[in-house]
Amino acid sequence: MKLVTAVVRPENFGAVKDALERHGVQGMTVLSVHGYGRQRGHREVYRGAEYTVDLLEKVRIETVVTDAEAQDVVSVVVAAARTGEPGDGKVWVTHVEHAVRVSTGERDDAAL
Ligand SMILES: Nc1ncnc2c1ncn2[C@@H]1O[C@H](COP(=O)(O)OP(=O)(O)OP(=O)(O)O)[C@@H](O)[C@H]1O
Ligand SMILES: [Mg+2]
Numbered sequence: 001m002k003l004v005t006a007v008v009r010p011e012n013f014g015a016v017k018d019a020l021e022r023h024g025v026q027g028m029t030v031l032s033v034h035g036y037g038r039q040r041g042h043r044e045v046y047r048g049a050e051y052t053v054d055l056l057e058k059v060r061i062e063t064v065v066t067d068a069e070a071q072d073v074v075s076v077v078v079a080a081a082r083t084g085e086p087g088d089g090k091v092w093v094t095h096v097e098h099a100v101r102v103s104t105g106e107r108d109d110a111a112l
Helices: 010-023 067-081
Strands: 002-008 029-035 056-065 089-095
Touching: 002 010, 002 067, 010 029, 010 056, 010 067, 056 067, 067 089
Parallel strands: none
Antiparallel strands: 002 056, 002 089, 029 056
């Protein structure tokens, strides 16, 4: 299994959620977060000038999927979240060792 984590613009979250639901993910966890990337929260990079780091509002989406599904899920998120401007977000994939569906005791792929 893989954990696909995506950090996207709040205004694009609805499109990402809809796209993931259409794709057929079994579940997701959504968090309101603050963060920064390469521009340190600024719209432009000020070369050589000192400036503060700003934390911008983002939405973090977590979905655990089968190994076979992971790359397709990444592609779905990227397609739905991209405007082509800085700040569109980031997606990363991590290995998941084990999962249990609490109500049934099912494990791993069957638990998703
Ligand atoms: N290396 C990172 N580690 C953890 N979180 C990150 C990282 N890079 C970006 N993020 C998270 O993703 C959000 C959006 O990042 P952002 O899209 O600005 O990435 P970027 O690398 O600066 O790309 P771009 O140049 O397209 O803006 C950040 O606000 C932060 O929450
Ligand atoms: Mg950025």
